Amino acid sequence: MKKALPVFPVLLTLGAVLGCRGGLKSAAPPPPAAPTTIASMPATALTHALAASLAGRVRANSISPGWIDTSFREYDGPDAAQHFAGRVGNPMDIANMVLYLASDKAGFITGENICIDGGMTRNMIYHGDNGWSLGK
Numbered sequence: 001m002k003k004a005l006p007v008f009p010v011l012l013t014l015g016a017v018l019g020c021r022g023g024l025k026s027a028a029p030p031p032p033a034a035p036t037t038i039a040s041m042p043a044t045a046l047t048h049a050l051a052a053s054l055a056g057r058v059r060a061n062s063i064s065p066g067w068i069d070t071s072f073r074e075y076d077g078p079d080a081a082q083h084f085a086g087r088v089g090n091p092m093d094i095a096n097m098v099l100y101l102a103s104d105k106a107g108f109i110t111g112e113n114i115c116i117d118g119g120m121t122r123n124m125i126y127h128g129d130n131g132w133s134l135g136k
Contacts, residue, residue, distance in 0.1 A: 044113045051111030059110040061101050065094055066117020084119025 043062055050060035068089040069075070075088045083089075093116055100106055101114070115121055 048111050062113045064115050066120045
């Protein structure tokens with residue numbers, strides 16, 4: 001008789017407003033970045049702490065979305081060009097990652113913050129880059 005594999009529930013947190021932090025942007029954030037950077041740190045720390053505390057029982061991951069347009073509007077020009085993916089995200093980008101992380105295919109992923117921003121975090125775009133300007 002085969003022994004049943006344990007079932008690992010999945011715990012996801014979503015940094016819906018905070019977006020992605022870390023990598024190059026945390027090393028050289030645009031001013032005034034301190035409040036947002038500090039506010040997003042607990043979500044990542046909580047994900048790591050939950051993964052460690054609940055290891056073997058729950059897989060804990062978080063998702064940090066970038067610019068996600070919930071109306072599914074298609075952008076062009078500078079708004080799209082500032083993303084390495086060449087477009088602004090939509091809710092399906094987040095939903096597909098949630099479905100993947102909740103599946104058995106992601107069984108070895110825990111304690112991670114998944115950044116879904118079309119590469120924007122690595123782009124480090126500022127006012128005047130790629131034809132983009134900060135509307136005031």
